[in-house]
Amino acid sequence: xxxxxxxxxxxxxxxxxxxxxxxxxxxxxxxxxxxxxxxxxxxxxxxxxxxxxxxxxxxxxxxxxxxxxxxxxxxxxxxxxxxxxxxxxxxxxxxxxxxxxxxxxxxxxxxxxxxxxxxxxxxxxxxxxxxxxxxxxxxxxxxxxxxxxxxxxxxxxxxxxxxxxxxxxxxxxxxxxxxxxxxxxxxxxxxxxxxxxxxxxxxxxxxxxxxxxxxxxxxxxxxxxxxxxxxxxxxxxxxxxxxxxxxxxxxxxxxxxxxxxxxxxxxxxxxxxxxxxxxxxxxxxxxxxxxxxxxxxxxxxxxxxxxxxxxxxxxxxxxxxxxxxxxxxxxxxxxxxxxxxxxxxxxxxxxxxxxxxxxxxxxxxxxxxxxxxxxxx
Amino acid sequence: xxxxxxxxxxxxxxxxxxxxxxxxxxxxxxxxxxxxxxxxxxxxxxxxxxxxxxxxxxxxxxxxxxxxxxxxxxxxxxxxxxxxxxxxxxxxxxxxxxxxxxxxxxxxxxxxxxxxxxxxxxxxxxxxxxxxxxxxxxxxxxxxxxxxxxxxxxxxxxxxxxxxxxxxxxxxxxxxxxxxxxxxxxxxxxxxxxxxxxxxxxxxxxxxxxxxxxxxxxxxxxxxxxxxxxxxxxxxxxxxxxxxxxxxxxxxxxxxxxxxxxxxxxxxxxxxxxxxxxxxxxxxxxxxxxxxxxxxxxxxxxxxxxxxxxxxxxxxxxxxxxxxxxxxxxxxxxxxxxxxxxxxxxx
Numbered sequence: 005x006x007x008x009x010x011x012x013x014x015x016x017x018x019x020x021x022x023x024x025x026x027x028x029x030x031x032x033x034x035x036x037x038x039x040x041x042x043x044x045x046x047x048x049x050x051x052x053x054x055x056x057x058x059x060x061x062x063x064x065x066x067x068x069x070x071x072x073x074x075x076x077x078x079x080x081x082x083x084x085x086x087x088x089x090x091x092x093x094x095x096x097x098x099x100x101x102x103x104x105x106x107x108x109x110x111x112x113x114x115x116x117x118x119x120x121x122x123x124x125x126x127x128x129x130x131x132x133x134x135x136x137x138x139x140x141x142x143x144x145x146x147x148x149x150x151x152x153x154x155x156x157x158x159x160x161x162x163x164x165x166x167x168x169x170x171x172x173x174x175x176x177x178x179x180x181x182x183x184x185x186x187x188x189x190x191x192x193x194x195x196x197x198x199x200x201x202x203x204x205x206x207x208x209x210x211x212x213x214x215x216x217x218x219x220x221x222x223x224x225x226x227x228x229x230x231x232x233x234x235x236x237x238x239x240x241x242x243x244x245x246x247x248x249x250x251x252x253x254x255x256x257x258x259x260x261x262x263x264x265x266x267x268x269x270x271x272x273x274x275x276x277x278x279x280x281x282x283x284x285x286x287x288x289x290x291x292x293x294x295x296x297x298x299x300x301x302x303x304x305x306x307x308x309x310x311x312x313x314x315x316x317x318x319x320x321x322x323x324x325x326x327x328x329x330x331x332x333x334x335x336x337x338x339x340x341x342x343x344x345x346x347x348x349x350x351x352x353x354x355x356x357x358x359x360x361x362x363x364x365x366x367x368x369x370x371x372x373x374x375x376x377x378x379x380x381x
Numbered sequence: 382x383x384x385x386x387x388x389x390x391x392x393x394x395x396x397x398x399x400x401x402x403x404x405x406x407x408x409x410x411x412x413x414x415x416x417x418x419x420x421x422x423x424x425x426x427x428x429x430x431x432x433x434x435x436x437x438x439x440x441x442x443x444x445x446x447x448x449x450x451x452x453x454x455x456x457x458x459x460x461x462x463x464x465x466x467x468x469x470x471x472x473x474x475x476x477x478x479x480x481x482x483x484x485x486x487x488x489x490x491x492x493x494x495x496x497x498x499x500x501x502x503x504x505x506x507x508x509x510x511x512x513x514x515x516x517x518x519x520x521x522x523x524x525x526x527x528x529x530x531x532x533x534x535x536x537x538x539x540x541x542x543x544x545x546x547x548x549x550x551x552x553x554x555x556x557x558x559x560x561x562x563x564x565x566x567x568x569x570x571x572x573x574x575x576x577x578x579x580x581x582x583x584x585x586x587x588x589x590x591x592x593x594x595x596x597x598x599x600x601x602x603x604x605x606x607x608x609x610x611x612x613x614x615x616x617x618x619x620x621x622x623x624x625x626x627x628x629x630x631x632x633x634x635x636x637x638x639x640x641x642x643x644x645x646x647x648x649x650x651x652x653x654x655x656x657x658x659x660x661x662x663x664x665x666x667x668x669x670x671x672x673x674x675x676x677x678x679x680x681x682x683x684x685x686x687x688x689x690x691x692x693x694x695x696x697x698x699x700x701x702x703x704x705x706x707x708x709x710x711x712x713x714x715x716x717x718x719x720x721x722x723x724x725x726x727x728x
Contacts (some may be wrong), residue, residue, distance in 0.1 A: 005390060005447050006383055007645050013382055073382045243386050264720055271723045279721055283713040286720060287664045294384075295638035301384040318631045371630055372623030379618040 007072065007297070010076070016070075017077050023054050026086040030071070031088045041209035048091045048119030057063060057090060058117040061097055065113035075248060080293065083257030092250035096123055096169055096241035103186070103228035103236045112167070112188055124165035126156040126214060127237060128191070129381065133158075134366050136171075137180045137234060141216060143172035143187060148223050149303035150174075150188060152216040152355040158360070162198045162212030165191045169240075170221075184233030186223050188225040195219030205352035206343075231239055239309050244361040245317030247297040248303070252320060255328050257287045263334050278333050285330035288323040295319060311374040315369040321357045321364055328354025384641055386451075393448055397455035400424055405459030409689050412462060412548055421463045430465065434473035434480055434582070442476060446582055446647030448639065450589035457702070458594025460694050463551035464588040467513025471523055473582055478534050478573045479568030486536065487514040489555055490523040495707040496580065499562065500524040504537065509555045512705060514689035516543045516551040526561065531570030535561040547701035548694050549621040581720035583706040584659025585643040590702045592640050595633040598677040598695040602626060622680060629676045632669035639665045657719060666711035674699045694700055 009017055019224075029047050034040050051057040052066070059074040061067025068074075078090055093116060100112055115121030125254040132139035141154020152172055162168070168189045175183035191198070195218045201211040228236050243249045263282045267274050299316065302308075328351040330340055335347035372378045386394060404421035406412050415675070417648050423532065425431065428443040433444040449469055456465050468488035474497070489498040492508040500509070504524075513523040522538045525532040537559050541636035543551030570705040603626055606617030616622050674696035680686040681692055 005386060005641065005645055007642060010384055010648065076382065103699050203436070267721045267723075271717075271721055279717050280713050281720060283716040286716060287713070290661045291635050291639040291665050293637055294642050298384045298638045298641065303382070305382065305385075308590065314599055315631050315634050318628070319635045322631075365624070368624040368627035369620065371627035372617075372620075376617075376623075376626055376630060378603065378606060378623050378626065379615055 010023050011079060015073060020056055020078065020081045021085070022057065024081060024087055026056065028085050028087045033259065033346055033350060034088055035207060035210060035353045036205065036346050038207055038209040040275065041207070042165070044088070044117060045122060049150060052118050053095070055113070057119075058097075061113075061117060062101075065109065067118040072248070072303040073297065075251070076293075076297050076300055079251050079254040080257075080295065080317045081242070082251075082254040083261065086258055086261065087254075089254040089258075090251040092118065092252070093123060094249035094251075095240045095246075096125065098226060098243040098249070098309070099169070099186075099236055100306070102239050103232060107224065108188070108227055115166075119147065122161065123143065123163050123167045123169060124159050124162040124191070124212070124214075125240070126159055126162075126168045126170040127241075128158045129155055130157050134363055137301050139171060139173065141170070141172045141201070142176070143170075143174050143221070145174070146220075149220045150187065150223060152187075152195070152219040154219060156214045156355045157228050158212050159212045160177070160210055160360075162191070162199055162214050163209060165198075167191060167194075168214065169227075170216075173231075178231070181234045182231055184237070185230045186227040186233045186236045187221050188227060189216075189219060189221045190225075194217055198295040199286070203353065204355065206350040207349070207353075207355070215258060230255050241362055242309050242311070242313040244377070245313035245320075245367070246299065247292055247316055247320040248300045252298055252324065253289070256285075256323055257293065259327050259331060260289045262283050263330055266334055269326050274334065278336070281330040285327045288326045292319060292323045311370050314362070314370040315375065317361060318364060318367050318371070321367075324357040325354045328352075382392035389452060394451050394455065396428075397430075397452045398458065400428065401455045401459035401461045403667050405456075405461040406549070406691070406694070409548075409691050410669045412694070415625060418462055420459040423460075425463050425465060428495065431468045432472065432495060434476060436467050436476045438480075439711070440476070442648070446585050446644045447641075450585050450644035450661035451584045453589040454596075454640075457698070458587065458597040460549050460594070460597060460691070460698055464515060464550065467511070467550070469586065470513075470579070470584055471584055474523060474571070474579055475534065475564075477579060478564070478571050480534060480564050483521055483523075483536060483564075484517060486521045486523060487511045489537065489575070493707075494704045495711060497576065498524045498555075499528060499532070500535070503558050503560055504555045507609060511551075511553045511555065512701075514539065514543075514553055515548045516553075520553075520563075523564075524555075524561065525571065528570060531572050531720075532576070533565050533570060533653070534564040536564060537561060539700060545701065546699045547696050547698045548561055550701060552701070560643045573650045577656050578647070580706060581643060581652060581655035581659045582647045582665045583645055584712075585640065588636070588640040588659065588662040588666040589644060589703045591670040591699060592637045593629075594635065594695050594699050595629070595636060595670050595673040598674055599626070599629050599633060600630070600696075601692060602677040602680045606708065607680075616680070617684075617686070623674045625680060629673040632673055636662070636669040653719075657716070658714060659706075660712040660715055663703075663706065663712045667709040667712070668701040670703060 056069035058068045060072040063069045129139050143150040170187045170189045172183040197215040201206045269323040332351040339345040339348040432444045437443040454609040471486045472482040498509045521536045526535045545552035639662040646658045679690040684690045
């Protein structure tokens with residue numbers, strides 16, 4: 005057990021720190037301001053071009069073949085610099101790497117990793133949220149293509165996406181989990197309409213809804229075999245639930261750091277419960293940082309696509325909602341008198357964490373039945 | 382950076398868990414089995430675990446905080462009724478003072494359990510307590526006697542019997558008026574930094590104990606939920622029960638991740654940083670363990686509220702480990718002081 009940086013890790017950390025000192029784009033706190041998402045692509049490509057993104061992914065696709073703990077260093081330094089978190093698309097990389105053919109990997113991974121091609125994830129539908137397998141969007145084979153019809157919702161970044169990682173029903177005659185397939189669907193085509201959704205904190209650039217009306221996708225863009233969609237979706241969501249994969253630790257640590265600075269400037273101006281809320285948020289964020297260190301250390305043995313991500317997701321959710329509540333507490337009446345207050349937006353956005361990527365209730369079902377081995381009801 | 386156990390640490394983890402499981406109490410009645418208790422104490426002594434923090438010859442301890450925490454966690458998991466952290470902390474304090482450890486000694490704590498008792502003359506307050514000591518019979522406890530800028534060690538003989546909330550570890554009040562014995566071979570005064578480094582070890586061991594307790598009590602609760610039937614099905618099939626246990630499992634994992642760091646930091650980082658890591662682990666672990674043990678009592682239902690159901694043994698032990706070196710409220714107060722610049726006295 006060694007928490008210290010190896011010489012290689014230390015060298016990487018200091019290179020990254022020096023780069024961040026010059027290249028922090030100073031974006032607003034993510035998910036509190038539309039400007040953040042407008043400029044996120046720029047941040048992605050800057051991070052990538054400087055050699056600081058895709059650290060543990062294969063170099064032939066633009067990654068760096070480094071041990072996964074380098075992502076811990078990235079998250080820690082981003083937080084320390086007050087820079088935006090790393091783009092959270094590792095779960096799509098895991099899905100494509102695990103299930104895509106060599107040709108699919110070669111075609112899609114480099115653009116996904118470099119940020120030159122933007123992606124969204126078309127899983128949820130209005131009537132298929134927690135019960136994802138009941139989704140009704142169809143993909144019908146037509147020669148060398150599939151024709152897509154249906155409706156996706158809560159699709160993050162659909163407004164800027166070039167590609168949609170789509171889950172659709174290819175076989176209506178088999179049990180619901182078995183009739184699904186996955187596709188890389190080009191978003192820029194007449195059969196696709198995208199509209200933004202406004203989230204409860206007012207931002208409009210993150211959430212979308214997408215209508216597929218006779219949209220077409222070449223059969224070679226199918227990821228995995230026909231009927232493999234459910235397994236692919238499970239691989240993806242298991243990683244979408246991991247803080248080590250999505251890099252949110254940096255976001256929480258940055259908020260806590262800002263809250264601490266606010267209180268430190270004039271401790272007497274805050275009530276003891278407000279100060280305690282900040283101290284507790286620090287404890288929670290620090291726990292998650294250490295938890296990610298542990299998980300990514302374990303990953304040096306092997307990448308586990310199992311149900312452990314549900315534990316991580318619940319931990320991450322508690323952290324985000326603790327941090328969000330602390331931000332609201334420290335802001336006090338200010339957040340109530342100004343509807344554009346950042347603390348208010350951080351707090352409101354934190355309520356999404358217990359829903360996105362599978363609700364907390366679904367995560368608890370998974371932990372109970374697949375990790376604790378309790379009987380299914 | 383690699384937070385995994387080394388092969389030696391993994392082996393120690395297996396050995397410690399096996400020993401604690403084989404010789405620890407399985408039932409509340411087992412707590413009265415003196416022969417078993419004796420075997421457990423001998424096994425811990427023979428394994429050399431009580432000597433881990435003694436001077437290895439160059440001023441450094443024989444084994445690291447990680448190894449000590451691995452054993453503490455295993456003993457907590459089995460609610461093992463044997464002194465471990467108490468004697469280990471005494472040996473660690475003696476080492477920092479450059480003194481040979483007294484056989485079987487522990488450290489006396491102030492009444493708030495937060496730190497080592499500071500005593501200038503014979504003990505006048507009877508609520509100064511030795512923690513995790515032999516339950517009865519002769520034993521000694523260290524106290525700190527101020528001298529110049531630092532502290533000199535002194536020892537006291539214990540005589541009272543134990544009687545704390547924790548049924549597996551003894552707390553014994555120090556006799557009022559008992560004379561202080563000097564520690565003649567102490568070669569240097571203990572500094573504030575020494576005490577901070579020592580407290581970091583205490584926080585790490587208490588946090589590890591809490592992790593073990595959560596692991597042990599959760600295993601019992603999951604097993605019970607699978608076996609106990611109501612409405613014709615195991616109660617573990619009900620989502621309401623499942624979600625309680627799932628939350629408990631997450632709290633355990635988070636507490637474990639947080640507790641590894643101070644155990645490592647004790648020997649690797651400056652005292653202040655090690656202590657800060659310990660405070661994070663302890664604050665998280667204390668709240669988590671309380672919730673997990675309370676869940677265990679709840680899942681065990683009516684049985685869980687009877688003396689003969691063992692889960693209250695875990696809960697009681699968690700209460701002592703949470704309070705030892707300061708509970709979650711105290712850790713958050715200290716973090717406010719160090720991180721938010723909140724001065725003492727600000728309410």
